[in-house]
Amino acid sequence: MLPCLIVRNPGLHTTIQDLGRTGYLDNGVPPSGAIDFVNLRLANILVGNDQGEGCLEILHGGPEYTLQADSARFALGGTDSFLDILEPDRKQIEPGRSATLARGARFRVVLGRASSCAYLAVAGGYEIEPVMGSVSTYVRGEFGGFKGRPLRKADQVPLRQGKIAGQGDFLFSRSPQSVPGGGVLTIRVIPGPQQDYLTREGTRCLFNETFSYSPNADRMGIRLDGPTLELQSIEGFVSDGIIAGAIQVPGSGQPIVLMADHQTSGGYPKVATVISVDLPLLGRALPGTLIRFKAVTIEEAQKALSDLEADIQAIAESMQPIRSEAHLNSEHLLSNNLISGFVTGGSEDN
Amino acid sequence: MDRDISLRVLVLNERVVAKDIPGLIETVPTFHSLLIRYDPLRVRFEEIQARVDSLAANLKTEAQPGRRWRLPVCYETDFAPDLTDVADRCGLSPSRVIEMHSERAHHVYMVGFLAGCPYLGDLPDALSLPRRSDPRLRVPKGSVAIALTMTIVYPVISPGGWHLIGKTPFEIFDAAWQRPALFKPGDKIEFEAISPARFEELEKAVLHDGHCLEPVSA
Numbered sequence: 001m002l003p004c005l006i007v008r009n010p011g012l013h014t015t016i017q018d019l020g021r022t023g024y025l026d027n028g029v030p031p032s033g034a035i036d037f038v039n040l041r042l043a044n045i046l047v048g049n050d051q052g053e054g055c056l057e058i059l060h061g062g063p064e065y066t067l068q069a070d071s072a073r074f075a076l077g078g079t080d081s082f083l084d085i086l087e088p089d090r091k092q093i094e095p096g097r098s099a100t101l102a103r104g105a106r107f108r109v110v111l112g113r114a115s116s117c118a119y120l121a122v123a124g125g126y127e128i129e130p131v132m133g134s135v136s137t138y139v140r141g142e143f144g145g146f147k148g149r150p151l152r153k154a155d156q157v158p159l160r161q162g163k164i165a166g167q168g169d170f171l172f173s174r175s176p177q178s179v180p181g182g183g184v185l186t187i188r189v190i191p192g193p194q195q196d197y198l199t200r201e202g203t204r205c206l207f208n209e210t211f212s213y214s215p216n217a218d219r220m221g222i223r224l225d226g227p228t229l230e231l232q233s234i235e236g237f238v239s240d241g242i243i244a245g246a247i248q249v250p251g252s253g254q255p256i257v258l259m260a261d262h263q264t265s266g267g268y269p270k271v272a273t274v275i276s277v278d279l280p281l282l283g284r285a286l287p288g289t290l291i292r293f294k295a296v297t298i299e300e301a302q303k304a305l306s307d308l309e310a311d312i313q314a315i316a317e318s319m320q321p322i323r324s325e326a327h328l329n330s331e332h333l334l335s336n337n338l339i340s341g342f343v344t345g346g347s348e349d350n
Numbered sequence: 351m352d353r354d355i356s357l358r359v360l361v362l363n364e365r366v367v368a369k370d371i372p373g374l375i376e377t378v379p380t381f382h383s384l385l386i387r388y389d390p391l392r393v394r395f396e397e398i399q400a401r402v403d404s405l406a407a408n409l410k411t412e413a414q415p416g417r418r419w420r421l422p423v424c425y426e427t428d429f430a431p432d433l434t435d436v437a438d439r440c441g442l443s444p445s446r447v448i449e450m451h452s453e454r455a456h457h458v459y460m461v462g463f464l465a466g467c468p469y470l471g472d473l474p475d476a477l478s479l480p481r482r483s484d485p486r487l488r489v490p491k492g493s494v495a496i497a498l499t500m501t502i503v504y505p506v507i508s509p510g511g512w513h514l515i516g517k518t519p520f521e522i523f524d525a526a527w528q529r530p531a532l533f534k535p536g537d538k539i540e541f542e543a544i545s546p547a548r549f550e551e552l553e554k555a556v557l558h559d560g561h562c563l564e565p566v567s568a
Contacts, residue, residue: 022375022376022387023375023376024376024530025376025378025385025387026376026377026378026379026461026531026534026535027461027465027466027523027529027530027531028461028462028463028464028465028466028467028505028523028531029465029466029530029531030465131525131526132525132530138465141465141506141525142506143525144525238351238380238381238382239380239381239460239462239469240380240381240382240383240385241378241380241383241384241385241462242385243385243387263462263463263464264378264461264462264463265378265380265460265462265463276390298395301390302390302394302395305390305391306391309391
């Protein structure tokens with residue numbers, strides 16, 4: 001049997017994603033890709049992959065797998081999510097480190113309280129044929145990833161490597177800059193391109209009121225509950241291009257933030273655009289999360305992106321071999337702040 | 351839609367793409383605007399803006415971009431559930447609707463809504479209707495549909511609120527093609543009315559032999 005992960009329980013919505021497609025928006029093909037590209041990249045770094053290698057994107061509910069290969073090295077990127085090894089010996093692999101498992105190992109992914117998604121990377125990657133230059137799954141288009149669809153029970157996800165040679169596991173001794181927790185998520189946006197379709201009151205609402213991440217959200221877009229945004233007449237509005245992060249306001253006034261699987265064009269005003277750096281925050285957010293929008297300039301957005309890249313770089317450079325299992329107790333992890341994360345900000349309750 | 355603006359968008363798009371600007375990821379021409387996606391770690395916004403601005407001067411001088419296509423469509427009742435209704439509402443006979451739809455070259459304004467879905471225009475005023483008040487949950491793949499001044503072709507099964515006046519046996523999107531969308535903004539499409547028998551023949555060739563539509567001219 002070829003090396004693979006056997007899906008014992010698919011989870012709620014698990015798909016193969018990488019950093020998405022580029023160059024096909026004008027074909028009407030959305031970019032797809034990880035809704036939290038930071039954790040996808042971190043997971044890949046831990047297992048020695050290219051940062052943009054395809055991972056399993058686990059959304060909303062934890063799956064369970066059996067390893068059908070001599071050995072494989074995994075890492076989970078997902079804030080406070082962790083790997084729960086069920087067989088042969090029960091143990092939990094804390095975030096921010098890799099783990100090497102042997103044939104027959106049975107494990108599940110447990111999503112943390114701070115994130116609705118996590119990324120399971122495997123050293124060497126999953127054996128998936130790219131479509132339009134990417135292994136990302138676009139479920140609506142039924143292409144990319146594993147047969148163009150979410151994983152199902154009994155699927156066998158092929159692995160490129162059947163065996164791990166030599167060197168041991170790694171951990172990050174630095175964790176990502178955490179975003180202050182405590183209630184409201186602040187999302188930075190660049191106003192426009194069609195902010196002028198909002199009335200004065202609509203604009204005031206957008207930047208001064210609090211919205212809530214509604215249960216009506218998927219990889220295509222996140223509908224926000226809360227105040228409606230008042231629009232001027234959109235009579236005669238002409239459809240135009242869309243980019244991930246666009247905040248589209250339909251006639252109902254209920255804003256929608258468009259995510260990785262967004263349609264490539266839309267016939268409603270896009271009143272502001274979430275900066276790339278903050279897209280993963282929305283990707284991780286859970287229904288009910290309170291959200292406020294803060295306007296920033298293009299310069300500030302570019303600076304934030306450079307800072308994020310520097311942060312990822314610093315985390316990558318902090319990677320160290322794990323010397324012995326005995327060394328790795330949770331006290332050690334806590335002292336390194338490894339199980340905090342982006343949203344929780346503190347580790348006391350983990 | 352304003353054809354003149356569309357042509358200027360398409361000419362600007364050709365110029366931007368030809369320039370191969372470092373840090374530019376991709377462009378999306380739409381009816382009245384050009385979306386440009388770039389990597390801010392490689393190029394600053396101001397630089398992209400300045401370069402695009404300099405390319406935006408005198409946008410009508412070049413020849414019109416685009417290939418010509420002839421897309422076979424069956425307009426018979428089984429393939430065109432809304433044709434009679436459209437004819438009634440426009441005060442025309444069904445055969446006159448078919449004639450008016452197939453006698454002109456349609457301009458591809460953009461591709462969007464669904465992967466590979468072309469927005470074509472313009473319809474003659476006599477065929478211009480608002481969208482259906484009761485959208486369908488399942489429009490068959492290949493359906494040729496009209497609303498307002500536009501025609502679209504559904505590349506896959508999809509919900510949709512346009513009036514279905516025909517159906518093509520050809521694939522217009524395939525994720526495995528080098529360019530997955532058959533049509534490009536700027537292309538010109540004529541619809542060729544075919545019989546149900548010819549539809550079935552072509553459909554077989556598409557399904558069994560991977561028969562693909564080729565442009566009439568490049």
